[in-house]
Amino acid sequence: MCALQQAPLFAISGFAVDQGAVVLTGLILAPEGDADAVRVDAAPGIAFEFDYPLPNPHAAEVYWYWPNAAASAFRIRISLADSTHVGPAFRFRVSFRGRGDDAVECLRTTILLPKDLGAMQTFPGSPALRRVHTYNTIGNVVCHGYSDAHRIVEIAHGHGFDPATGKVLDWGCGHGRVTRYLRMLGANGPLHGIDIDHQNVEWAQRHLADITFADGPLMPPTRYRAGQFDLIFGISVMTHLAVEVQRTWLEELRRILKPGGLALLTFTGDSAVAFSSRFLDRAWLDEYKTTGRGPDSPNSDLSGIVSDPAYYRNVKQTAAVAAEVCREQFSVEAIHPCMFGYQDLLVLRSPRRPRRRAPSA
Numbered sequence: 001m002c003a004l005q006q007a008p009l010f011a012i013s014g015f016a017v018d019q020g021a022v023v024l025t026g027l028i029l030a031p032e033g034d035a036d037a038v039r040v041d042a043a044p045g046i047a048f049e050f051d052y053p054l055p056n057p058h059a060a061e062v063y064w065y066w067p068n069a070a071a072s073a074f075r076i077r078i079s080l081a082d083s084t085h086v087g088p089a090f091r092f093r094v095s096f097r098g099r100g101d102d103a104v105e106c107l108r109t110t111i112l113l114p115k116d117l118g119a120m121q122t123f124p125g126s127p128a129l130r131r132v133h134t135y136n137t138i139g140n141v142v143c144h145g146y147s148d149a150h151r152i153v154e155i156a157h158g159h160g161f162d163p164a165t166g167k168v169l170d171w172g173c174g175h176g177r178v179t180r181y182l183r184m185l186g187a188n189g190p191l192h193g194i195d196i197d198h199q200n201v202e203w204a205q206r207h208l209a210d211i212t213f214a215d216g217p218l219m220p221p222t223r224y225r226a227g228q229f230d231l232i233f234g235i236s237v238m239t240h241l242a243v244e245v246q247r248t249w250l251e252e253l254r255r256i257l258k259p260g261g262l263a264l265l266t267f268t269g270d271s272a273v274a275f276s277s278r279f280l281d282r283a284w285l286d287e288y289k290t291t292g293r294g295p296d297s298p299n300s301d302l303s304g305i306v307s308d309p310a311y312y313r314n315v316k317q318t319a320a321v322a323a324e325v326c327r328e329q330f331s332v333e334a335i336h337p338c339m340f341g342y343q344d345l346l347v348l349r350s351p352r353r354p355r356r357r358a359p360s361a
C-alpha cells in the first residue's frame with residue numbers, strides 16, 4: 001500500500017476555542033514514521049505550542065501501512081493573549097526534513113486558521129452541511145474551506161489568473177464552503193457557484209450575498225453563455241461522476257471557459273485509495289493497479305435531492321488516467337498529488353483558439 005501513498009501527510013481533524021487559546025488537532029504521518037523529521041513553523045507573532053507525536057489508535061487502523069501511525073496525532077495550542085500577530089488568519093506550515101520546499105509543497109502543507117470565527121460559521125444544518133464535506137466540527141469545515149480557498153487563489157494565480165478582475169465559477173459549490181472566502185483572499189471579480197443540490201444552492205443564495213448561485217442540471221448544458229469564465233474550479237465533483245459523465249462535463253466546462261481559461265479539478269487517486277484501503281477488497285485493488293481505475297460504487301448522499309439515484313458515485317482513478325480523460329478537451333498544465341485533502345489536483349488550460357470543425361463532406 002505504501003507503493004500507492006509514499007508522501008508523508010498531515011490532516012486537520014478539528015479546532016476549538018478553549019480558555020483563551022485556539023487548539024488545532026489532527027494527524028501527521030511522518031516520513032518513515034520518524035517524528036523528528038517533522039517541524040511546524042508559524043507566521044511571526046503567533047505564540048503557540050506544538051505537541052507531537054501523541055497517541056492515535058484510530059489512525060493505526062486507517063493507516064495500517066504507515067510506520068508509527070499509532071503515534072501520529074498532533075495538537076497546536078495558540079495563546080490568544082500572547083499572540084501579537086496581525087492579519088486575518090493564523091498561518092502554520094508543516095514541513096518534512098528532506099522534502100522539497102517549493103511553492104506547491106508549501107501550499108499543500110499550509111494551514112490557515114481564520115480569526116474572524118463568528119463571521120465565518122454560518123452554515124446550513126446537517127445533513128445539507130454534511131453532503132458537502134464530512135466534518136467533525138464546524139471549525140473543521142471553516143479551517144479546511146478557508147485553506148482550500150487560499151490554495152485555489154494561489155495556484156490559479158501561479159498559472160496566470162488575475163484575482164483582481166477574473167470571473168470565477170465554483171462548479172459543484174455546495175453551500176459555498178470554499179467560495180465564501182474568495183473575496184477576503186483577494187478575488188474581486190464576479191463570483192458564481194452552481195450545484196445540483198438545490199437545497200444547498202437555495203441556502204447559499206440567501207446567506208452569501210456577494211456571490212451569484214444557480215441550480216445546475218445533472219447533465220450539460222448549463223445556462224451560462226460560451227466563453228465567459230476565466231477560472232472554473234471543482235473540488236470533489238469529478239470524484240463523484242462516472243467517466244462518461246466526466247467527459248460530457250469536461251466539454252461543457254471548456255465551452256463556458258474563455259479561450260485560454262483555467263480549470264482546476266480534483267480527482268481521487270492514489271492517496272485516496274491508500275486512505276480508504278481498509279474498505280477495499282483485493283479484487284478492487286488489483287483492478288485499480290492494473291487499469292488505473294477502480295470499479296465505481298454508488299453514493300447515496302444525494303438521494304432524494306437529485307432525480308437519478310445512480311448519478312452520484314464514488315469514483316477513483318489515478319491522476320494519469322484522469323489526465324488522459326481531461327486531455328480530450330484541455331491541455332494539462334500540472335498535476336499536484338494529494339493537494340486537497342487526499343485528492344489530486346489537475347490544472348487544465350482550455351484551448352486558446354476555438355477548435356476547428358471538420359469540413360463537411
Ligand SMILES: C[S@@+](CC[C@H](N)C(=O)[O-])C[C@H]1O[C@@H](n2cnc3c(N)ncnc32)[C@H](O)[C@@H]1O
Nearest residue numbers: 132172173174177194195196197216235236237
Ligand atoms: C463532495 S461535494 C463538494 C462540494 C464543494 N465543491 C466543496 O468542496 O465544498 C460535491 C458537490 O458536487 C455537486 N455536484 C455533483 N455533480 C454535479 C454537477 N454535475 N454539477 C454541479 N454540481 C455537482 C454535489 O451536489 C456536491 O455539492
